[in-house]
Amino acid sequence: MKRVxxxxxxxxxxxLSYALYGALVAAPTEQTMGDVQRIFYYHVPSAWTAxxxxxxxxxxxxxxxxWRNTKxxxxxLVTAEVGVIFCTVVLVTGPIWARPVWGIWWTWxxxxxxxxxxxxxxxxxxxLRRFSSSGQTPLLAAVLAVFGALDVPLxxxxxxxxxxQHPQPVVGxxxxxxxxxxxxxxxxxxxxxxxxxxxxxSRYRLEVLRREVDETLALEALxxxxxxxxxxxxxxxxx
Amino acid sequence: MSYLYAAxxxxxxxxxxxxxxxxxxxxxxxxxIEELKSRIKD
Numbered sequence: 013m014k015r016v017x018x019x020x021x022x023x024x025x026x027x028l029s030y031a032l033y034g035a036l037v038a039a040p041t042e043q044t045m046g047d048v049q050r051i052f053y054y055h056v057p058s059a060w061t062a063x064x065x066x067x068x069x070x071x072x073x074x075x076x077x078x079w080r081n082t083k084x085x086x087x088x089l090v091t092a093e094v095g096v097i098f099c100t101v102v103l104v105t106g107p108i109w110a111r112p113v114w115g116i117w118w119t120w121x122x123x124x125x126x127x128x129x130x131x132x133x134x135x136x137x138x139x140l141r142r143f144s145s146s147g148q149t150p151l152l153a154a155v156l157a158v159f160g161a162l163d164v165p166l167x168x169x170x171x172x173x174x175x176x177q178h179p180q181p182v183v184g185x186x187x188x189x190x191x192x193x194x195x196x197x198x199x200x201x202x203x204x205x206x207x208x209x210x211x212x213x214s215r216y217r218l219e220v221l222r223r224e225v226d227e228t229l230a231l232e233a234l235x236x237x238x239x240x241x242x243x244x245x246x247x248x249x250x251x
Numbered sequence: 252m253s254y255l256y257a258a259x260x261x262x263x264x265x266x267x268x269x270x271x272x273x274x275x276x277x278x279x280x281x282x283x284i285e286e287l288k289s290r291i292k293d
Contacts, residue, residue, distance in 0.1 A: 032259075036259075047255050048254050048255055050255050051254070051255055051258040051259075054258060054259060054262050055258070058262070097265060097266065097269045100265055101261075101262050101265050101266070104258075104261045104262070104265065105258040105261065105262060108254050108257050108258040108261065109254070109258065111254060112254050207266075211269075211270070211273075214273060215273060218273060218276060218277055218280070221280055221284075222276075222280055225280060225283055225284060225287065228287060229287070232287075232290070232291075
C-alpha cells in the first residue's frame with residue numbers, strides 16, 4: 013500500500029493540473045459573466061465532493077451505531093473533517109463569485125443559509141470529537157452525524173423546489189450547459205474526488221496510528237504503577 | 252479576472268493549510284512514537 017500511494021498522488025496531481033488547464037484555458041468563456049464564471053469549475057465540484065463525503069460519514073455513523081465498529085468510527089471522523097474542508101471551499105468561492113455577479117458577497121438565500129448550517133453542523137461534530145473526553149463521544153458524534161446528514165439533501169434540492177437567488181442546476185436539472193463546459197466540470201470533479209480520497213486515506217492512516225499510540229500510552233500508564241509496586245515489594249522482601 | 256484568481260488561490264490555500272496541519276500532526280505523532288520507543292528500551 014505504501015508503494016501505491018505515491019503513484020496515486022502523482023496521478024492525482026497530473027489530473028488536477030489537467031483540470032486546472034481545462035478550467036482556465038480550454039473551457040469556453042461564458043457570454044454574460046465572462047471569466048468569473050470559471051469559478052464554477054472549482055465551486056461545484058467542491059460542493060459535490062463535500063456532499064459525497066458527508067454521505068459516507070452518514071453511512072459510517074449508522075454502521076458504528078449498529079455494530080460499534082472502530083473502523084467505521086474512524087471513517088466517519090475522517091470524512092467529516094475532509095468534508096468540512098471542501099464545504100469551506102464552497103463557502104469561500106461562492107461569495108467571491110457572487111460579488112462581481114450579484115454585486116453582494118452574501119445574501120440570506122435558502123441555498124446559501126442551508127450550506128452555512130451544514131458547515132456549522134459538521135464543525136460542531138468535529139469540535140465534539142476534539143474536545144469531549146467521554147467514552148461516549150463516538151456514539152454522540154454518530155447520532156449528531158445522522159441528524160446532520162439530513163441537511164445534505166435539503167441543501168441539494170433547495171434550488172429545485174424553492175425560488176432562490178442561487179443559479180439553477182445546470183446538470184440534471186433541466187438546464188443546459190455547453191458540452192465542453194460539462195467536460196471540464198466533470199474532469200474537475202474527478203480530480204477533486206481523487207484528491208479527497210487520497211487526503212482521506214492519509215488522514216485515516218494518521219488516525220489509526222494516533223489511536224495505537226494512545227492505547228500504548230494508556231497501557232504503559234496502567235502497567236507502570238504495577239511494575240514500580242513490584243520493585244518496592246522486591247526491595248521490601250530483600251530488606 | 253482578479254476574482255477568478257482570488258477564488259482559485261483561496262481554494263488551494265485552504266487545501267494546503269489543511270495538508271500542513273496533517274503533516275504537523277504526523278510529525279508530532281512520530282516524535283511521540285520515538286519517545287515511547289526510547290522509554291520502552293529503558
